[in-house]
Amino acid sequence: MFQSLARVWALVVKELLAVLKDPRGRATIFVPPALQCLVFGYVATFDLTRVPYAVDDRDRSVASARLIHDLDGSGVFLRVAETARPDGAAALIDDRRALLVIGIDQDFQRRLEHGQAAAIQALADGRNSNTAATALGYLNTIVGRFNADWRAAHGVAGPPAVRLTTRAWYNENLETRWNIVPSLVGALTIGEMLLVTAMAVAREREQGTIDQLLVTPFRPSEIMAGKAIPAVLVGFGQSTVILLVAQFWFRIPFAGSYLDLYAGIGLFLFAATGAGLLVSAFARSMQQALLFSFLLIMPFTLLSGLLTPLSNMPRVLQALTLINPLRYMIDLAQRTYLEGQGLAQLTPDLAPMGLIALVTLTCAAVIFKGRLA
Amino acid sequence: MTGPPPWRPSGGRLARLVALTVKETRQVYRDPSFIAVGLVLPVILILLFGYGLSLDVRHVPLAIVLEDSSPDARDLASSFQLSPYFDAHLVGSMESGRTLMLAGRVDGVIRIPPDFSRRRAQGDGEAQLIVSGADANFARIVQGYADGVVANWTAQHAGRGERPAAGPVLVEDRVWFNNANNSAYFLVPGLIVLIMTLIGALLTALVMAREWERGTLEALFVTPVRVGEIIASKVIPYFGLGMLGLALCVVAARFLFGVPLRGSLAALVAASVLYLLVALALGLFISSTLKSQFVASLVTVVVAFLPALMLSGFLFDLRSLPLVVRLITYVFPGRYYVALLQTLFLAGDVWPVILPNMAVLAAMATVLFSLTRLVTRKQIA
Numbered sequence: 001m002f003q004s005l006a007r008v009w010a011l012v013v014k015e016l017l018a019v020l021k022d023p024r025g026r027a028t029i030f031v032p033p034a035l036q037c038l039v040f041g042y043v044a045t046f047d048l049t050r051v052p053y054a055v056d057d058r059d060r061s062v063a064s065a066r067l068i069h070d071l072d073g074s075g076v077f078l079r080v081a082e083t084a085r086p087d088g089a090a091a092l093i094d095d096r097r098a099l100l101v102i103g104i105d106q107d108f109q110r111r112l113e114h115g116q117a118a119a120i121q122a123l124a125d126g127r128n129s130n131t132a133a134t135a136l137g138y139l140n141t142i143v144g145r146f147n148a149d150w151r152a153a154h155g156v157a158g159p160p161a162v163r164l165t166t167r168a169w170y171n172e173n174l175e176t177r178w179n180i181v182p183s184l185v186g187a188l189t190i191g192e193m194l195l196v197t198a199m200a201v202a203r204e205r206e207q208g209t210i211d212q213l214l215v216t217p218f219r220p221s222e223i224m225a226g227k228a229i230p231a232v233l234v235g236f237g238q239s240t241v242i243l244l245v246a247q248f249w250f251r252i253p254f255a256g257s258y259l260d261l262y263a264g265i266g267l268f269l270f271a272a273t274g275a276g277l278l279v280s281a282f283a284r285s286m287q288q289a290l291l292f293s294f295l296l297i298m299p300f301t302l303l304s305g306l307l308t309p310l311s312n313m314p315r316v317l318q319a320l321t322l323i324n325p326l327r328y329m330i331d332l333a334q335r336t337y338l339e340g341q342g343l344a345q346l347t348p349d350l351a352p353m354g355l356i357a358l359v360t361l362t363c364a365a366v367i368f369k370g371r372l373a
Numbered sequence: 374m375t376g377p378p379p380w381r382p383s384g385g386r387l388a389r390l391v392a393l394t395v396k397e398t399r400q401v402y403r404d405p406s407f408i409a410v411g412l413v414l415p416v417i418l419i420l421l422f423g424y425g426l427s428l429d430v431r432h433v434p435l436a437i438v439l440e441d442s443s444p445d446a447r448d449l450a451s452s453f454q455l456s457p458y459f460d461a462h463l464v465g466s467m468e469s470g471r472t473l474m475l476a477g478r479v480d481g482v483i484r485i486p487p488d489f490s491r492r493r494a495q496g497d498g499e500a501q502l503i504v505s506g507a508d509a510n511f512a513r514i515v516q517g518y519a520d521g522v523v524a525n526w527t528a529q530h531a532g533r534g535e536r537p538a539a540g541p542v543l544v545e546d547r548v549w550f551n552n553a554n555n556s557a558y559f560l561v562p563g564l565i566v567l568i569m570t571l572i573g574a575l576l577t578a579l580v581m582a583r584e585w586e587r588g589t590l591e592a593l594f595v596t597p598v599r600v601g602e603i604i605a606s607k608v609i610p611y612f613g614l615g616m617l618g619l620a621l622c623v624v625a626a627r628f629l630f631g632v633p634l635r636g637s638l639a640a641l642v643a644a645s646v647l648y649l650l651v652a653l654a655l656g657l658f659i660s661s662t663l664k665s666q667f668v669a670s671l672v673t674v675v676v677a678f679l680p681a682l683m684l685s686g687f688l689f690d691l692r693s694l695p696l697v698v699r700l701i702t703y704v705f706p707g708r709y710y711v712a713l714l715q716t717l718f719l720a721g722d723v724w725p726v727i728l729p730n731m732a733v734l735a736a737m738a739t740v741l742f743s744l745t746r747l748v749t750r751k752q753i754a
Contacts, residue, residue, distance in 0.1 A: 126551035127715040171506025
């Protein structure tokens with residue numbers, strides 16, 4: 001037993017040296033997670049802060065100027081053009097110069113002063129319909145505020161309105177960044193874990209050094225552990241880099257316990273490494289290891305709930321996500337990091353990841369042994 | 374059959390290229406993993422995008438805490454129960470609503486407070502929505518739908534002889550290119566950019582590094598084969614696979630997802646050829662610079678796959694990014710191709726969008742191929 005541990009230790013040291021001694025290897029392992037975490041933290045939000053718009057103000061009245069002033073002062077809408085012709089609007093949207101074109105009719109102020117409803121037209125570029133809907137939502141909010149001001153200034157009684165006030169737990173302002181960045185602990189590492197393990201084994205096979213290892217006293221399971229443990233250690237390093245960026249750059253408050261989070265990360269890393277070893281058991285070359293890894297990385301990423309909610313998916317796909325370790329990791333990251341849930345509430349995430357790790361590592365060991373014997 | 378063919382300079386070059394390409398193509402056919410990426414990966418992605426990714430939420434489980442027993446309050450509660458977006462049921466108290474939320478059994482709690490109808494009569498009715506911000510995007514979608522239910526309810530009641538609900542200014546909006554707000558319309562460009570990136574960059578990421586690692590490239594250098602010919606022979610078979618993937622995507626977009634192709638097919642093919650060349654050249658460049666399959670594979674994930682997913686603008690609006698991050702998106706080819714795809718599929722042949730974006734892709738392909746040649750040639754000496 002002790003001898004076996006010592007042998008695995010020797011392999012782990014050798015593997016870590018192989019990866020970390022090369023400055024290029026070191027850089028490729030620790031710099032990209034930090035950079036990606038920084039960049040994606042800014043990218044991954046559906047909030048808009050710059051909506052280029054054009055306005056066709058046919059009224060040119062005090063009221064219309066006031067509405068345009070409200071739009072310009074919102075900090076979201078950027079006026080890029082004034083257009084007078086209807087075909088001008090079409091060209092602005094076609095060329096992607098404006099996301100919205102707002103038309104104000106000639107009788108805008110007159111209708112308002114007579115207590116009539118005045119319509120403004122908003123054309124939106126629907127090439128990304130999600131962005132268009134968000135921009136129109138902002139426009140409606142600003143117009144709603146304009147209406148309230150107008151009613152207040154002109155002593156018009158408001159309708160029996162009902163407000164819906166929203167309170168969001170754990171993330172008061174519903175900032176997407178707050179849930180995306182902690183999720184990157186899983187989303188950025190899964191690809192690296194799969195590749196590092198699958199490629200490491202495939203490289204030994206391609207270069208024939210695995211045969212040399214086999215004539216040593218190492219057992220196949222020890223060789224496997226020697227591949228899995230360094231990958232997991234590298235994964236811990238990457239996760240830590242991402243957590244540091246989340247806390248010290250983005251200043252996202254950490255609500256849970258580090259011990260719980262790292263327990264989850266550990267199980268997740270073993271599950272991902274197990275998947276990588278399983279890939280390597282089937283891959284005959286590094287090329288195959290890379291391509292087969294991607295056949296897993298893509299579905300894992302897309303069916304993880306990172307970008308779109310899991311509850312939207314059809315039943316069959318929801319069932320498939322049950323074997324996706326990333327799904328549990330993202331849930332767990334949000335639960336510990338933002339919600340501060342304890343181990344009892346995390347069990348529904350921890351248990352499946354542990355099971356996936358156990359199954360993948362065992363299968364890989366069995367196949368590995370069969371192939372080598 | 375009758376001795377060696379006569380020596381012709383141009384014919385010799387062509388013959389060498391054909392021979393090399395045939396060899397590479399055979400390698401592709403013999404290795405099941407290439408076919409897996411050329412055919413299986415596109416099909417998996419098409420299915421995942423078509424059925425798995427959607428921002429249109431339905432049947433969100435919701436708890437309603439009704440603390441006001443007036444007809445108004447009951448009516449508002451029942452319009453939540455009737456909404457197709459929610460799966461709402463009444464619970465006895467705020468405490469049980471909170472418990473259901475914590476257990477993850479509901480995604481939101483609507484509270485209609487005791488003074489709801491009294492305050493509504495004064496023009497200040499208030500209902501509360503509690504959501505979990507742990508998934509902020511989802512919470513926003515839920516909030517949007519709940520706002521819609523309340524606005525509809527208010528408008529309906531205005532119709533019953535009460536004062537008009539909204540106004541005086543009303544917004545009449547029209548969304549061009551995607552009137553029905555079909556999410557497949559904006560997912561298809563993302564699907565194609567991912568498939569083309571993966572096929573292009575993944576397939577070529579290792580080919581040059583493998584030749585370097587095994588020393589077979591040096592063996593090739595002693596033959597009359599030129600560097601340009603080696604590179605071309607590495608590109609041609611994978612280019613074929615990429616076009617096959619594109620054909621699959623266009624057919625799926627058209628017939629499976631019902632996305633219109635409003636621009637010309639020729640422009641779409643031209644744009645895709647350019648992007649595929651950029652992706653192939655990127656893979657080759659990574660491969661020949663790093664000369665290690667292990668490092669090349671990790672770098673490919675970082676510079677090809679993740680940027681195509683996150684920085685191409687098919688999901689997230691790039692205009693709203695901070696300046697530095699926006700500048701970074703210009704370095705990666707994805708944003709140009711997504712702009713082309715969105716315009717060609719949904720808007721039409723808008724040349725002021727098409728020409729500049731194609732020009733950038735063409736320039737990127739040229740630069741990357743030249744760099745690949747440079748890096749490969751340097752090493753011979």
